[in-house]
Amino acid sequence: MKKSAILSGLMGVCVGDALGVPVEFSSRQERLQNPITTMTGQGTYRQPPGTWSDDSSLTLCLADSLCQGYNLKTIADSFSRWRYQQEWTPHGVVFDIGGTTNQAIRNILNGVNPVEAGETHERSNGNGSLMRILPMVYLASTVSFYQLIQWVHECSCLTHAHVRSQIGCGIYISIAVKLLQGLDLKSAYLEGIEAVKPIYYHPSLTVETSRFERVLTGKIDQLSMGQIESSGYVIHTLEASLWCLLTTSSYAEAVLKAVNLGEDTDTTAAVTGGLAGLYYGWENIPSEWVEQIARKDDIIALADRLEQAIFSTTES
Template identity: 50%
Template sequence: MKDQVLAGLFGLCVGDALGVPVEFNPRTYLKENPIRDMIGYGTYDQPAGTWSDDSSLTFCLAESLCNGYDIYDIGHKCVQWYHKGYWTPYGEVFDIGNTTRMALDTLCYELIRPDLAGMTGAHSNGNGSLMRILPLAYFLKNTAFEEKVPIITAVSSITHRHIRSIIACVIYVEFACYLLNGFDLDESYTKMQTSVKDYYKDEQELEHFKAILDKSVTNYAEEDIHSSGYVVHTLEASLWCLFNSETYAEAVLKAVNLGEDTDTTGAVTGGLAGIIYGIHSIPETWINVLASNNEIYDLAERLAEKCQST
């Protein structure tokens, strides 16, 4: 379990950090100036190895789960990140999505349950809950699907409460759970499809996930893959990168070089790629340059210990 948690958390964080310097750059620019290694500065003028809100909020969730599942504590840690720089590389927040910002303001300033703070509009389906949901896979990997869904729903709903964002998170966590339980890439995908389609069989929103649930997205040409901040685009892009790569590095570099929301596509891809290929597949030079890498290692150890005991 320890190596699996290390692989997922470091895999996600490295993918995030690779994408931070070129976030918002179009694919055409990255075709001419591709990311091949960990670089610094660029979009946010941050040193190499700096990770963003994707990793910060992932670590907030992981930290909370070290003490068991408590939606109030998860929400509190997210607010602490936003207002006090908790689990940030250098003590301050330099990147936050609008939907996440509004939800955490609501959670901070109104007397509201954390899972009621998120935005519910169809236009509030950014990737801000998908990017941080991975730690639930470790916590829920031996839990029945119908028992996983309410927990994933609640954790997504802290910031993103629309059913589309929730289903994206369910797909991602369920896929990760099968990978963690030893199934290969294709088996995990097939089993995830069955679970999701059976559970949401009467849900019209599944139409937005057609390319994922019939697996056609894995065979798309690159020009048909979008890499915006829309949650369905991020999930599609990440799955496409996984099915069209043979190593961790190839998957995350492919994700980042799609352009636009580079850090989140890199993070969402990187978490799963880490699990698939293992901690030793992640270039050591990339891990070594990460900000606070010792703290991340300690967090992974604590989360693994907790998940082994549950």
């Protein structure tokens, strides 16, 4: 793992998220007529430039928890502290939270086992677990791939326990693993989906796996913009993020393309930005954007702590 990979991924998520926050819920037509080209502020939530949303907050909560090793209760407690004690918020207030995530955190506080806290019905397949799952990839050097994906599933279940959300997270992390290994974008995509097929191509999962056909055929990048949706549905976000990543040639181009798809702009760009950060590296995220990111120094310090924790685990 490249020494800066943790910072690259975490900052990749936060910058993409912050680019999308001011225009969340705007239509694609609005974005095509008035595209976002740089970091802005105000807009939807009336926040200053560089403000990230719950997407990054929960990503940073997860990363912080992983400094102590993988423990689902520790992660769940961190999510609760964010919701009710404003831990890992950009400016000391929670200004955005998905309904499914909110209910899951309430369940945890009411004593529900964390792995059973997330809702399981079909209508609870928003992108709320996918948007925060990236830090799990940093455990790839410490456990088997199969174990990693099982942990990813558990981590999704904290808030989004339907198998569709679990599969979305698993595919995303599998591709991220290949990027960490240094593969080019298309190879990481193709090898990433091949790696999870033995897990997901199981008779009991046939119906759910078929919903990911456009990703699992290895041809998502061949679709037109008109065929890509950018709502808050987990499959739409996974498809859109991979499409943006595979049809661009820089970090900036990838995340701006994601924002300008409209609708769930912050999450599409955060999910895109995590993978783009891993691939292009910290040094290729525009510095003028990074400088505006809320709590930039805290994020850098967190990346250092997690890096030290991971390397101490692999060396022992």
